[in-house]
Amino acid sequence: MENVGALSLILALCFSVYSVLASLIGQWKKRPFLVVSGERSVYAVWGLVTLASGMLVYALQTDDFRLSYVAGHSSSTMSPLYKFTAWWGGQEGSLLLWAWILSCYAAVAVYLHRHKFCHMMPYVTATLMVVQAFFLLLIAFPLSPFEVLAVGKEVTAVPDGRGLNPLLQYWTMAIHPPTLYLGYVGFVVPFAFAMASLITRTPGDAWIHTTRRWTLVTWLFQSTGILLGAGWAYAVLGWGGYWGWDPVENASLLPWITATAFLHSVMMQEKKGMMKVWNMVLVSSTFFLCILGTALTRSGIVQSVHAFAQSPISRYFTIFLALGIGLVVYLILDRLDYLKSESQLESVLSRESSFLFNNLILLASCFSILWGTLFPVISEAVTGEKISVDAPYFNRVNIPIGLFLLFLTGVGPLIAWRRSSFESLKKAFLMPAIGAVLTMLVLAAFGVRHPYAMISFGLCAFVTWTITSEFLKGASAIAAKSGQNLIAAMVELTHRNTRRYGGYIVHVAIVIMFIGFTGAAFNLDTTKEVGINDTFKLGRYELKIKDLKSGNNGHYKWWHAPVEVYQDGRQIHTLTPEQRLYATGDSSSVVDIRRRLHEDLYLNFAGMTADGQKAVIQAYVFPLVTWIWVGYWALLFGTIVCLIPSKVKLQFPKTKVVGVVSGKETPVAQS
Amino acid sequence: MLRASALVLLAALAMAQVSSELITPEIRRIGSRLACLCKSCKNTVGDCAMLACHYSKPARERIRDGQAAGKSDDAIVAGFVTEHGRQALALPPNDGFSSLAWWMPPMMVGFGLALIYWFIRRMRKPAVPAAVSAIDQKVLDRYKESIEKDLAKLD
Incomplete structure (x- = not known):
């Protein structure tokens, strides 16, 4: 066999x-x-x-x-x-x-x-x-x-x-790797089309349209894979984190970021025939980052808890990457003429410009993560000194970048294609900006002092306002014309231009996720050694150990600690975290979580004290974390909407020169 | 097999003893400046969640002992750097080569901004020359109307 x-x-x-x-x-x-x-x-x-x-x-x-x-x-x-x-x-x-x-x-x-x-x-x-x-x-x-x-x-x-490994025997981990691979591997197809178009100098939009759809599908798989991994880490590892800035986690995020940038900038190519070189760079970067991510997981180049055992395959990947990048750079440089832009930028205040900034910030985020991931290796190679680049570095560098991206998520839809005026921008930004400031003031009034959290919530309000107003504006017009109610009109509006409004739904999903991320600023935790009937407090909760049980089911030995959860003197829940010891010697925790939209109460049975009398319980309160998972479902829905063909077939005629006014060489355009 | 399991269990679980004493705000304050060098996580000594971590647990004990002996935060951190080198620090130091860890991302943003500036300058449509006024107004109006129709379809 x-x-x-x-x-x-x-x-x-x-x-x-x-x-x-x-x-x-x-x-x-x-x-x-x-x-x-x-x-x-x-x-x-x-x-x-x-x-x-x-x-x-x-x-x-x-x-x-x-x-x-x-x-x-x-x-x-x-x-x-x-x-x-x-x-x-x-x-x-x-x-x-x-x-x-x-x-x-x-x-x-x-x-x-x-x-x-x-x-x-x-x-x-x-x-x-x-x-x-x-x-x-x-x-x-x-x-x-x-x-x-x-x-x-x-x-x-x-x-x-x-x-x-028992930690891997969990349903999300069962489907996380294949889903992530569906994302990683899927980016090969857009890359193959990009290479074929470069080689054949194929103009036109058909192939880029096809490439965009492939990218969108694989981007969805990649997003799903990343979120499944985050969900697994949260529910299984016992520390309540969903993202640890591990090199392998970072490796999965890098192609996702460049693919996100591509999905935005490709609109410039489809609608205006611009940024062709840049799109080639993005498609190729996404592919090579997938290969780099695969190499990082397997080569032992960087230290990672995720990495497979070190193996000699890094040299194969290095050769493959070097040859591939070399060939792509040659092809792009050799075909710069064919990649020339078909139209010009008419104003700095335009949707086109906002895409440029969106791409810049996405790429800055990608670079900073890649740089932080590889810097320990680079530092050791150059100076011989080992340097740690851990979670605090990534948080410090990427939180401001992430907030700026969130801001652009709200700004983009407000700026018109071709050109906007300061007046129209002022009009469009005024109410969302007031909404953002009001949100921050209300938070401050309720005692929130964390600066990043306040900014983040303010920006979430800003983006929600801009996107909601976009939906309402369009839906009201349809409702007035057709006599439909507002909900039906919104569905009609979305169906007419699924790509645009599906994209807005994805933006809302990102806002929802940011609400979840921001909740981390208010996490609470404690670790206690507790015996039967002992109580301890965490935030608004009082926790009482009801019992300590153990047993053996033949596959593993287990310890349970049923914990009664009280709030204001009233029992509201019983959580039963568990510790398992497998015959192989591996141990694992099975955490128990009381999930609510406003916060999760998360208990981990970390072990027993040496005398065997008390359980060591790690208790956490994670405010708003559920919104991350809610955000994923919104992202899934929005992406599926984007993939549904629009009811109204949109065409984007490009400007072409049909003649020149005699003697003055001033082009006269026609659509 | 069960006996072997029980022995392994004892070894594994005994590590979890008296964990809460080592997770105090004072220990966390210094721990947040130190990288956990267990090679399994990217956390700091202050927030490493593995109670029995072979690096964080003794590191916390050392911080606790240093504090009990009246040492300053900087002195305790310096002790770790002396023993493990600068990799003991959670953040790359902002000096010498390692400062590049901090400077490269903003430098790349600056480079990107310069690139966008260059791109906008290069791609920006030149102002419409006066010669256009020579075109018949009706023709211009027809084109403008056509452009407006196209624009309405753009989104």
Whole structure:
């Protein structure tokens, strides 16, 4: 079986290399059959990688402990679900998942676009298959998931496997890696289209429109993956944090930021034919940051709790990144003429300019995170001195950047395309600004003194006002015309231009998330050693330990501490945090959380005191944290709205020169 | 197996003893200036949530002992730097090469602003020359109307 799996990967590698060659030679030599065979090889690669993945999953489900990977990441006591998730629980398996998702994306992209972009597709196929071949090379040879355990020349097996880390046996962690990979890997498709357009010097908007949709879908997966990881950290790790600025977390955020910048700046290209070079840079950066993120997780270059064991693959990634970046830079520089802007900026006070600033701030955030992540490595390489760049650094640098981005989220919709006047801006900004100031004053009156929190809440009010007024303005006009009620008119308005109003919903989602992030300024926590019937206070809560229980279910030993929660002398809840000890020696906490919209009460059973008489309880109050998860659902909804075709087909005619006034060389434009 | 589990459990759980004594505002104040060097988190000694952390727990004990001995905050922090180097600090020092950690992000923003300024200057439409007035007003009106129609569709 392992031979079938390993052979499938080697064959898939051969097919992907063939696909690259057939596509390119077919296009250069005008041999359509070669191009078609290159496309069909993509399907063959998908079939073979699917077969290999199926083999690994089968080995995991049947406890085939002859395979080193199965013995290292699964055990006979694990449930079938977690045996399945062990597919991506280790280095080799997760790279196989990468390759499989890429093969799926490649097959879908080739199938969907083979006719529409027939002149570009050979290069799209070649680019996709170059990346595919790179990952297949890794898992076919140095990091094969089908390596067997052997004593001398004899294949052997261990009685049972090590199993998956108990912390990873949680539903969000079961789907977090594949979702994140759907994001990471999906960015390869827009990159492939960008490369094909560069190579073929393809003008027009069709491919950029397609690229935008791919980017939006993968951006949604990336957002979901990041939020699932945050949700897992919050609910499982026992410290109540959802973001720790770990290098691997940062690596997942970097391509998300550049993709966000691309989704904004691509509008400039679609509507005005501007920023073509910049969009190429953003699409390419997003792809290379995905590869860098994958490399950081696996190479041991930076210290991370998430990282897989150190392996020698960093040199492969370095070579791949260097060659890829070199080629892209060459292509962009060589084709600057084709990337020339089709129109000009008419005013500094315009939506176009706001996109420039939006991109600048997004890129500044991306750079500061990348810089902070790599700085310890750079510092050690240059000066030999180790420097820590931890969460306080990232918070200090990124909170102001984040707040400015939040501000721009509200400003963008208020500024008209082409040009705005100071007067119109004053009129548009006045009420939202008053709303923001009023919010801050009310907060100050209620005793809030945290400066960043006040600014953040003020900006949330500002953005909410601007977006709500945009919806109301449009919906009122429709309601007045059609006689519909305001809600129906809002639905109609959104349906007429799903992209614009879906985007606004996503902006609202970001505001909701910022409310959740800002709540962290008011977190409370305490740690107590408490026996049965002991009480302690945290904020407005009084907590009483009702009992201390222990038991063994055969899979792990457990300790419960039922804790009664009182507020104003009245019992409002009972929380039961748990501590588990697995047969493998791994221990884990199962926190219990009383979730409410205004705050979460979060209890972690950290352990027992040495005398075994008292439980060590970590108690936290996290104000507003639930709004982060609410924000995600709004983001999901808004992105789906963006993907729905608009009811009214919008066209964006571009200005073109049709003549020149005699002798004066003043162009006369026509749409 | 159970006996082995119980032994491991004792070892694991005994680490959680007397944790609350080490999580006081005074210890946190100094702990927030020190990086947790356990390699599992990116927190400070002040807010590392792992009670049995092999770095933060002894570091907190050391802070508590230093405070009990009447040492100043700076002296306690300096003790950690002497032992572990400047990686013991939670924030990169703002001197020498490590100051680049602080200066590069604003420098990049400045560079970006300069780039935008250059872009706007380069891309900005030149003012309409007087020759345009020679165009028939009716023609101009027709184009203006067409432009307004396009603009209405832009969003």
